[in-house]
Amino acid sequence: MRVTVIGGGYVGLVTGACFSHLGNEVLIVEKVPEKVEKLRRGESPIYEPGLDELLKEGIEGGSLRFTTDIEEGVNFSDVVFICVGTPSLPDGSADLSQVEEVARLTAKSMKSYKLLVEKSTVPVNTHQLVKKTVQRYLGRDIPFDVASNPEFLREGSAVYDFLNPDRIVVGVEGDKAREIMEELYRPLTERGFPLLVTDPATAELIKHASNSFLAMKISFINMVADLCERTGADIELVAEGMGYDKRIGRAFLNAGIGYGGSCFPKDVKAFIKIAEDVGLDFGLLREVEKINSERIGRFIEKVLNALWTLKDKKIAVWGLAFKPNTDDIREAPSLKLIPELLKKGARIRAYDPKAMENFSRVFLPGDDLMYVQDKYEAVKGAEALLILTEWEEFAKADMEKVRELMELPIVVDGRNVFKPNHMRALGFEYYSIGRS
Numbered sequence: 001m002r003v004t005v006i007g008g009g010y011v012g013l014v015t016g017a018c019f020s021h022l023g024n025e026v027l028i029v030e031k032v033p034e035k036v037e038k039l040r041r042g043e044s045p046i047y048e049p050g051l052d053e054l055l056k057e058g059i060e061g062g063s064l065r066f067t068t069d070i071e072e073g074v075n076f077s078d079v080v081f082i083c084v085g086t087p088s089l090p091d092g093s094a095d096l097s098q099v100e101e102v103a104r105l106t107a108k109s110m111k112s113y114k115l116l117v118e119k120s121t122v123p124v125n126t127h128q129l130v131k132k133t134v135q136r137y138l139g140r141d142i143p144f145d146v147a148s149n150p151e152f153l154r155e156g157s158a159v160y161d162f163l164n165p166d167r168i169v170v171g172v173e174g175d176k177a178r179e180i181m182e183e184l185y186r187p188l189t190e191r192g193f194p195l196l197v198t199d200p201a202t203a204e205l206i207k208h209a210s211n212s213f214l215a216m217k218i219s220f221i222n223m224v225a226d227l228c229e230r231t232g233a234d235i236e237l238v239a240e241g242m243g244y245d246k247r248i249g250r251a252f253l254n255a256g257i258g259y260g261g262s263c264f265p266k267d268v269k270a271f272i273k274i275a276e277d278v279g280l281d282f283g284l285l286r287e288v289e290k291i292n293s294e295r296i297g298r299f300i301e302k303v304l305n306a307l308w309t310l311k312d313k314k315i316a317v318w319g320l321a322f323k324p325n326t327d328d329i330r331e332a333p334s335l336k337l338i339p340e341l342l343k344k345g346a347r348i349r350a351y352d353p354k355a356m357e358n359f360s361r362v363f364l365p366g367d368d369l370m371y372v373q374d375k376y377e378a379v380k381g382a383e384a385l386l387i388l389t390e391w392e393e394f395a396k397a398d399m400e401k402v403r404e405l406m407e408l409p410i411v412v413d414g415r416n417v418f419k420p421n422h423m424r425a426l427g428f429e430y431y432s433i434g435r436s
């Protein structure tokens, strides 16, 4: 099948590359010309494991192309995936201007039937706005449908998640849209991955409800971690003990410095606003946000308890990305932590395997904040090491070497990468989350 994808970011690129891998002919429309030029050369503008290989396969096989021309994109196929951004507005609601733009431009460009599919995360009933916008700007009698097909991939494992989904959700209004979506996903449903067909509003709501629930799990366990610290219990064992219960599950019970990324913070905000707009107070989610925002202060407290003061302290930082295996720093806890540490007088040497380029665009390097190309370089002469992202290479680091390189062997681990007994046996003064 021919497929058009509008938006060549994390979701659009992975969606396009995976649909091409599954045997379709795909055209990705991206409005930033530099990204398109890069992609045409076979270079990915983002780091995502497995994506480079799929892009190469698609480009060399002729099944994956890129353009800046939305008219060309819209008329390339019958099915047009909307994969543009839906960031937060100041009041917390989702900014739908990019989605509106795609709906409008699709209406103006289309010459025959289109199925417009929302893959971007949008508030419930956005499909009605999309439909109305297309109708308004179409001005001629061409049939079209609007469907919702929310995306559940995680950054850092996006290609794997797309090709091995826990579920595929498709919200449609008619048989034609349903048949197109079922055909498109057949290679995955034939392998046993479940496809749930709903109406569009339900599909839209499933996405915000899922993300908000996961964020709630994280805030819950972070609160329990604080309780553990004050009572001498061990959060890792508490999470394990809870997780064996199939009704709870162990996933997303990792205590730490809070959730970040381009999705949870904005989607929880949007869900609160969606409820408010229909007269419901989702106070539970406001508490989830509050607990999350307090994680930064709690971590700084921990650092100060360990070091007494940060003035002129040489601090190594491992990890800047909001999670491992990505170069994405959107809403990363590091964006709040680093300026706090600098304000308190710390002199930082930071290292991240993939996110340093993005981070150094926000915080330019200087005397107090240096970026180094190696994790061992970061800890040389340091009076403390702070771990902000649980990259696997940190868990595998030669910690004896680290201890020898540091001036003081103090580690404050915001992601519980190490076992306290092991670290103490190696001679570290080790602080972590929810464990003594």
Ligand SMILES: NC(=O)c1ccc[n+]([C@@H]2O[C@H](COP(=O)([O-])OP(=O)(O)OC[C@H]3O[C@@H](n4cnc5c(N)ncnc54)[C@H](O)[C@@H]3O)[C@@H](O)[C@H]2O)c1
Pocket (backbone or CB within 6 Å): 006, 007, 008, 009, 010, 011, 012, 029, 030, 031, 032, 070, 083, 084, 085, 086, 098, 101, 102, 119, 120, 121, 122, 151, 152, 153, 154, 155, 262, 263
């Ligand atoms: N990042 C994730 O892990 C993830 C997962 C699931 C769902 N989502 C949702 O998917 C959507 C996209 O997220 P993302 O992280 O890929 O965003 P992104 O910012 O990485 O990518 C969006 C891209 O769309 C392009 N764009 C905007 N308007 C355009 C237009 N008119 N024509 C062509 N290109 C246009 C932008 O230039 C950008 O490259 C959001 O709604 C997000 O909430 C994201």
Ligand SMILES: O=c1ccn([C@@H]2O[C@H](COP(=O)(O)OP(=O)(O)O[C@H]3O[C@H](CO)[C@@H](O)[C@H](O)[C@H]3O)[C@@H](O)[C@H]2O)c(=O)[nH]1
Pocket (backbone or CB within 6 Å): 121, 151, 152, 153, 154, 155, 156, 211, 214, 218, 251, 252, 253, 254, 255, 256, 257, 258, 259, 260, 261, 262, 263, 264, 267, 322, 323
């Ligand atoms: O037990 C956990 C799990 C995650 N996190 C943090 O939560 C954030 C989000 O992590 P994750 O969900 O793995 O990454 P995302 O790429 O943001 O993916 C989420 O957001 C996407 C965008 O909507 C959805 O598609 C995914 O299903 C959903 O998991 C990160 O800061 C993690 O460090 C924790 O603190 N503890």
